[in-house]
Amino acid sequence: MTDTHIILIGGGGHAKVMLDAALCAGVAIHGFIDDDPDAPITKLRGCPGHVGGFDEVTSRTGCCPILAIGDLELRARLIDRFGDVDFASPIIHPSAIVSASAGIALGGFVGPGAVVNADAKVCSHAIINSGAIVEHDVRVGINAHVGPRAALGGGVVVGNHTLIGIGAVVLPGVKIGSSVVVGGGAVVTQDVGDGETVVGVPARVVGVGV
Ligand code: JB2
Secondary structure: OOOOEEEEEOOOHHHHHHHHHHHHHOOOOOEEEOOOOOOHHHHOOOOOEEOOOHHHHHHOOOEEEEEOOOOHHHHHHHHHHHOOOOOOOOEEOOOOEEOOOOEEOOOOEEOOOOEEOOOOEEOOOOEEOOOOEEOOOOEEOOOOEEOOOOEEOOOOEEOOOOEEOOOOEEOOOOEEOOOOEEOOOOEEOOOEOOOEEEEOOOOEEEEEOO
16 A cells, blocks of 8 residues: 555644654645544644544545554554554654664654664554654554653663653663553663553652553
């Protein structure tokens, strides 16, 4: 499938960032889907049209959706909902530095000024947000989000659906489980179990999900 009809799923703040990156990269966006047809993205120059509902994506030949909403739980539900639909190739801002040996999977996003270093693997639907650093041999799981200016040292593992908050630092080799929340500015020095929320310097567990 070619990406001739990329549709952004979402029209809020994150969609604006993704549209901007796509426009900078010369990637055409066919439309966006949002509950609100007047979503914030419509104020951006170059905004594509609002296209119907989710059926528009599943029924139209050649439509490739890409998640453009930040909420990781909602994103996970949408990934399930779309099932076998072919998601779009990753959108990568041209100012990002991505090693030739790194891999960015379908549905991924790499924002402006981000670095993805040698042999790093960014799984499907993951977000590497503005200015984030993903060092060599890191694995970023499915639908994980590395927030703006967060830094992952070499060999770090980030599980599926995990949020690394703005400006957090994860020391080299640390393993972070699935559905974890790392608070903004935290410094993670030890492994983190599935579902845990950690904050602070050094990061401490303050909650465990259900
Ligand atoms: O179920 C839904 C749904 N729920 C919310 N289906 C569809 N199609 N759309 C939905 N939305 C839409 O997502 C809302 O109408 C709204 O337009 C959009 C969410 O926009 P918002 O600006 O609130 O959040 P965001 O997800 O784009 O951005 C968040 O995450 C980013 C990573 C913000 O926290 C940003 O600051 C952050 N950078």
